[in-house]
Amino acid sequence: MKKLLLFSLLLSVIISCNENKKTSNTSTEPEQSIDKKWWKEAIVYQIYPRSFQDTDGDGVGDLQGIINRLDYVKDLGVTAVWLNPIYSSPNDDNGYDVSDYRNIMSDFGTMEDFDTMLSEMHARDIKLVMDIVVNHSSDEHPWFKESRSSRDNPYRDYYHWWPAEKGEPPYRYSLFDAEGNAWKYDEKTDAYYLHYFSQKQPDLNWENPKVRQEVYDIMTYWAEKGVDGFRLDAFQFAAKDTTFPEFPKGFEKNFIQYYAMQDGLHDYLKEMNEQVFSKYDVMSVAEGAGRTLEEAHELVDADRNEINMAYAFDGVDIPKAEGYKLSTFKETFSKWDSAFADKGWISIFLSNHDQARMVSRYANDSLPYRAPSAKMLNTFILSMRGTPYCYFGDELGMTNNPKLQNIEDYQDIAAINGYKKAKSQGEDMETFIQNLRFGSRDHGRTPMQWDASEHAGFTSGNPWLPINPNYVDVNTEAELADKNSVLNHFKKMTALRRGSDVLIYGDYALLLPEHPHVHAYTRSLGDEQFLVILNFSKEKVSVILEELGNFSELKINNYSNLNKKANELQLEPYQAVILAKS
Known part of the structure; x- marks a missing residue:
């Protein structure tokens, strides 16, 4: 009987602790789980x-x-x-x-x-x-030097070759070649090699x-x-x-x-x-x-x-x-x-x-x-x-x-x-x-x-x-x-980013999507929320803060002054402001 009473008492204590833990977690930790890396x-x-x-x-x-x-x-x-x-x-x-x-x-x-x-x-x-x-590698890499030396070289298939007897290879575009063709004729073995970039950057054959x-x-x-x-x-x-x-x-x-x-x-x-x-x-x-x-x-x-x-x-x-x-x-x-x-x-x-x-x-x-x-x-x-x-x-x-x-x-x-x-x-x-x-x-x-x-x-x-x-x-x-x-x-x-999980893992929400000069968005994680306001123009523009949420704590300002009147924030040319939720 005593064992049963002790077990019941212990169980009630465990349940009480778990309930307290749940309450504590709810108030201090963000609801979403974070896969930190x-x-x-x-x-x-x-x-x-x-x-x-x-x-x-x-x-x-x-x-x-x-x-x-x-x-x-x-x-x-x-x-x-x-x-x-x-x-x-x-x-x-x-x-x-x-x-x-x-x-x-x-x-x-x-x-x-x-x-x-x-x-x-x-x-x-x-x-x-x-x-x-x-x-790709350099054409001066030992692999390519071997590859272009003969058709039966063990390194031949390290690169892409097209034998000349098959005619010209199907056209491929080269990003860096003055002629624009990604196939380069190589007289040594009477064949073409592939280079998506410059002639000195032959493409490796990843099928090998x-x-x-x-x-x-x-x-x-x-x-x-x-x-x-x-x-x-x-x-x-x-x-x-x-x-x-x-x-x-x-x-x-x-x-x-x-x-x-x-x-x-x-x-x-x-x-x-x-x-x-x-x-x-x-x-x-x-x-x-x-x-x-x-x-x-x-x-x-x-x-x-x-x-x-x-x-x-x-x-x-x-x-x-x-x-x-x-x-x-x-x-x-x-x-x-x-x-x-x-x-x-x-x-x-x-x-x-x-x-x-x-x-x-x-x-x-x-x-x-x-x-x-x-x-x-x-x-x-x-x-x-x-x-x-x-x-x-x-x-x-x-x-x-x-x-x-x-x-x-x-x-x-x-x-x-x-x-x-x-x-x-x-x-x-x-x-x-x-x-x-x-x-x-x-x-x-x-x-x-x-x-x-x-x-x-x-x-x-x-x-x-x-x-x-x-x-x-x-x-x-x-x-x-x-x-x-x-x-x-x-x-x-x-410094702000390193000290703010909200800027790393927080949700992003675009605000004022139609504004021609301002990029504004929030970053949110649990109870923490930042408002970012960026003026991408050389014009002075105003935004109404109450339309963006209840933010008042200044975190970042790329000007020495903040022109705020009541709920209106006037942004200087290219001004950037970050505010925290009140």
Whole structure:
């Protein structure tokens, strides 16, 4: 009887504790469960190594330069670095033509430098994401040298070959070739090889299991070194129909539909996941996110066991030389957020090494609007759901370089060969150059502006690309000393994001969808809610706060003043404000 009474008493205590726990959870924890991952919470800072910091005076950035600037990177508040390719390369496409995947390009330093850099990053709690370029290699890679040496060479099937006796191969479009044809005749074996990019970037044959194993071994080599993530360059093009059927005339105008996400790609990614990703706590992201939202989900949904996050280009494809509508911007980013609200994960970015400077494309790089414009865009990137990718120099508000005027001023293979092709086809070359001045990749690759000394503190030599003349005012040293600078605003935003789960995992809701100048939205998680208001114009505009909700606690403001009267908030040109729920 005593045992029964004790059991009843114990049971009542357990039930009471559970009820109290339920009540406590309801009041303090968000209702929705959160699948937390480090790569979802990461703030990624992309470094283009050629342009970050030179230490040996050759005008090209190097690994020692990155090492020397890691305290600066840490102080930004970012938590991961994505590094563009640093492998051995003849540099036809600035390192995206790899000749040795297990070695470091001499321009950048040595493997010892790399090991030191990785160790120093980890000592500062900064993770490293490496570019993996395996849709193609360099034509100077030993695999291709062997492959082109004879038709019966063991490496022949590492690449795509079309024997000349079969006639000319079915036309394929090359993104970087001056002639536009992705088949290059090779006299040695009387055959054509395939290159979706430049002639010096032959495409690897992913149908060959030996090729796939070579790649997984390479990735394992870097994972064993301690690398924290991989970005798969151009990988959505890796799978190909090797019967090479004829494509309809004019397909190159919409080549993504024919090149991306072909049969076999998911098999390759699942195999890669099984052999590499699943064995290490690494982040994985592929350049491109398929042709549809459904295909993006097929790449990144957790139950697919492929990659972690989508890196879609819809957002960066919006601006053109003639401008763009804010309505398109809002629709695009809202569409992607909605599609991934419950499953999968996306990246948020407005610039990278393949884009011109974001403040010159999306906002206003002229005085007095450059600084508030840059702050506003950084506020957007760092307040959206998804993993933010911040491109080096954007934390300063770096702009397109006015020194890049004529074709002789450009070094990018896409610009140079694109010019040759356009000229041969009789295009309007004035329009072509105008488009380069607005959108060339070289604008995003000009050297980092560290201070007002000669060559902006980037190099003691002759920089590989010209320094933007505005470096005298737009530089790290000057902006660190100015509490209202773009740089210090960036640091406020990274601090806010790191301390706010709502900005990482919270729901996104678009407000004022028809407003021609304002992008407003809320981020909500449990009882916590933020209101983000961004003025994308050089006009002063007003919004009625009571129409947006009960928000009064100021979290972020890219101006020193907040013009608020009763329920009306008057926004200055390119003003960005974040308010918390009262």
